[in-house]
Amino acid sequence: MWPKGIPLSYTWRNLSARKLTTALAAGGMALVVFVFACVLMLSEGIRATLVQTGESDNLVLIRKGSGTEVQSMIEREQAAIVESLVPIASATDGSRLFSREPVVLITLQKKESFKPSNVTIRGITPAGLQARPQVKLSNGRWPRAGTAEVVTGRAMSGRFIGGGLGESLRFAQRDWLVVGSFDAGGSGFDSEIWGDSDTLMQAFRRPAFSALLLRLPDTQLFDSVKQTIESDPRLNLEVKRETQFYEDQSAALSTFIRILGLSLSIIFSIGAVVGAMITMYATVANRTPEIGTLRALGFGRSAILSAFLIESLMLSAVGGIAGLLAASLMQNIELSTMNWQTFSEIAFGFTLTPGIVLSTAVFSLSMGLAGGFLPALQASRLKIVDALRAH
Secondary structure, eight states, X not given: OOTTSOOHHHHHHHHHHSHHHHHHHHHHXXXXXXXXXXXXXXXXXXXXXXXXXXXXXXXXXXXXXXXXXXXXXXXXHHHHHHHXXXXXXXXXXXXXXXXXXXXXXXXXXXXXXXXXEEEEEEEEOHHHHHTOTTOEEEEEOOOXXXXXXXXXXXHHHTTBTTOSTTOEEEETTEEEEEEEEEEOTTSGGGGEEEEEHHHHXXXXXXXXXXXXXXXXXXXXXXXXXXXXXXXXXTTOEEEEEHHHHHHHHTHHHHHHHHHHHHHHHHHHHXXXXXXHHHHHXXXXXXXXXXXXXHHHTXXXXXXXXXXXXXXHHHHHHHHHHHHHHHHHGGGGOEEEEEETTTTEEEEEEOOOOHHHHHHHHHHHHHHHHHHHHHHHHHHHTOOHHHHXXXX
16 A cells, blocks of 8 residues: 555556446557557668678778669779778688679569569679588588579568579579578578679679678778778778667658658557556546545545556556557568568567567556546546535
8 A cells, every 4th residue: 555545456457347337448558569569670670680690800892972782883993902902800710701693683473472573683702601601501502603593581482473493583594402501590581692703794694792891800900901892982882880770770761650650659559548548537427526535535535546646557557468468469470562662571479579569668657647637637626525425
């Protein structure tokens, strides 16, 4: 019991005694919380998918002003200058972890809808594979150099016609045999196709690379390497950490989903707050004699105000927990859409984080506070004699 306050058990029994109205009010709040949490999880899922697409020790180099790898072009001479200009980590076999990669968009048909969609195909090198230890071969083998062989990411292999192991894909005026599939741990690479870099360059008749990938021997060298490359007039290149580069690719889509979803959540929350307010006003009206009795027993206005506010907060907490539990089940669902930054298909899931749980709890309790304050204030202002005479 709070000092000079009404016991919490009393407040809880009042909610449980009105099961139907409690369930309806809590259900409305649960739906709003569900939408709110799903929006945050969706936005976080997109961001997390692309943030995981990289290693902090790796640097991505593209042409200044390009924005994406597909739009970038790096001449062979520029790649040679970069390789000789900056320190580069070595692999266990002594080779340098420096990868020249073409990145191209191709159009493939989805299995379920038969609709075309853009897919990223990346030219990979042995150094590029070693610099990305998070990418694991799950089936088959890696493509051999000089052959029309490719491997497909986990997310796209089952979504597109011809993307499965042993099947073939048609692009660049030839058929490409799918000899394996890889798992990139839920990152953006899972939505790509990889093939031998030189073979893809010849097939697409590309005279230049799209991006350069290199691993630093020491991550603290980033600032000096960035300054060296970006200040060289021969290069005209932009340098970013691989993690930051792919996080930037998610900014536009993630921000749009967050703004649209939060706008809808605010609109829905107004309805939920109004519903909670009506419920609490009806509660005050039905319990007017009871309020008078409590006042006559010595409970002050602040105790009455606190009791009804706590009742509203309990109502919102029940709805919030139900909505959050329902939203957590969405983590088992994987979606795909076009990334507006790269114009390619990307698969992602709903991601629940402690920050989202906290934000959802604050949002839910805020609705309860907003919906219960005015009815609680009315209850606290009832005069004892008038309340006892009611009904």
